[in-house]
Amino acid sequence: MFDDLKRHAAGIADRRIETLFDSSDRAEDFSVRLGDMLFDYSKTNIDEAGRGLLLDLLDRAEVAVKRDAMFNGQAINETEGRAVLHTALRNLDGGPVLVDGHDVMPGVLETLARMEDFASAVRDGRFAGQGGKITDVINIGIGGSDLGPAMAVKALAPYHDGPRCHFVSNVDPADIADALRACDPATTLVIVASKTFTTIETMTNARTAKAWMGESVADPAAQFAALSTAKDKTAAFGIDASRVFGFEDWVGGRYSMWGPIGLSLMIAIGPEAFRAFLRGGQAMDRHFQHAGWAENMPAMLALVGLWHNQVLGHATRAVLPYDNRLARLPAYLQQLEMESNGKGVSMDGADLAFDSGPVVWGEPGTNGQHAFFQLIHQGTRVIPCEFLVAARGHEDELHHQHQLLVANCLAQSEALMRGRTLDEARDKVAEKFDGAELERQAKHRVFPGNRPSTTLAYPQLTPEVLGQIIALYEHRVFVEGVVLGINSYDQWGVELGKELATALQPIVEGGDASGKDGSTAGLVGFLRGNGL
């Protein structure tokens, strides 16, 4: 799949990225626009020929056919026999979407309307707790039932005019305990978010929250809502059907924030702003479906990823939002990308002949600059960086501070590309040192440069722009997955640990650990000896 590209890469191995800018319109040529969003990949070593070979991948993998199959509701999640239709959740004014001949859109729009009614009632007090208007919402969920809304509530803080939102995910009792301590049970709404309504962490925390509420109010279940595909289980938990917001198995957990799983976000920012978020996602869908590949933002973002990870062999990529409210975006993308494309076999069960998706990690700038950027600039491994930056923040009175943020973002990608030569480093320290000491000191100040980065730039982090960004990354994952020939929509790799945890529970509660391996038995013994 990648042989031609690897040969091409070998041929340009010594070429420096900045020399590509000798052609004056490179910045324009090697960037993609959607409305007022810009994806700039000119600071990579991709040239015209390399881009041509990358674009060939899309045809060879029949990405267009598979993209259409996804939007048309075919069961492209082959190992689970399911369609993949999170796009239907934001198909606000679109046409019918058929699954097995049945149009899912009336159901999607009806659920959206019910969510809007409920969110409005919570926000304006028509739905109240047993002690009055809802002041706090606790979303209990994990993975895709947590990361999306948690990331988005933080991202859209300037639009947050509803009750406070708390997100509890970890089975570590510290997580729920901290949230409960901050809330009054009589004015708190608990949302249990779980596609399956079986996830051990979520169900354990939900029971803890119900017991906590039961100590203070007469009818704790009346202050619970549920977001799930499993209505029998939400009923068994005691949550009235009027506060259950269902979805179908064609919405994957990590793709689910556009529907009921986004309820906490909708309560926080209001139905109108939530619709703007959906509209942003839908705009990216339309672009992905209709733009030619070279002008197609998700496709080009995917090809840049494949170039860096599968062709050049860089094992990780850093996501670096110079937008502090996107602090949870790297964690969100870790699930989206790594749970989707962290697979070792292709769709037909054959061992993958190349690397699976990369390790994704990151932190907002400028914080990262004072932490791990040292390694990105001077470490021996190349880490492709993906910057995100807005033209303006929401703090108009502090715009000068925002400008400083932007200067830092642009400076980092420039520094990564240009680096600093030994001669330049010598000049820096020539006044202080001479002779062998000058050489030694200068060496430490050399930056190899030639390190690739991309920048996604947008006017402001509005709900609509956030929708575009999230849908952009979703489609990127799809394209990369299709080219790699894997199923991006299952997650069998999370099962073994879950099974072993279930088997270990009776052992950590005092059972016999002798059947376990020496390390596990030893750790149980140590922890027991220290209060387990």
Ligand SMILES: O=P(O)(O)OC[C@H]1O[C@](O)(CO)[C@@H](O)[C@@H]1O
């Ligand atoms: O929404 P649920 O069913 O509780 O699942 C939570 C998360 O657990 C996973 O299944 C992985 O364990 C994720 O894919 C999912 O987002």
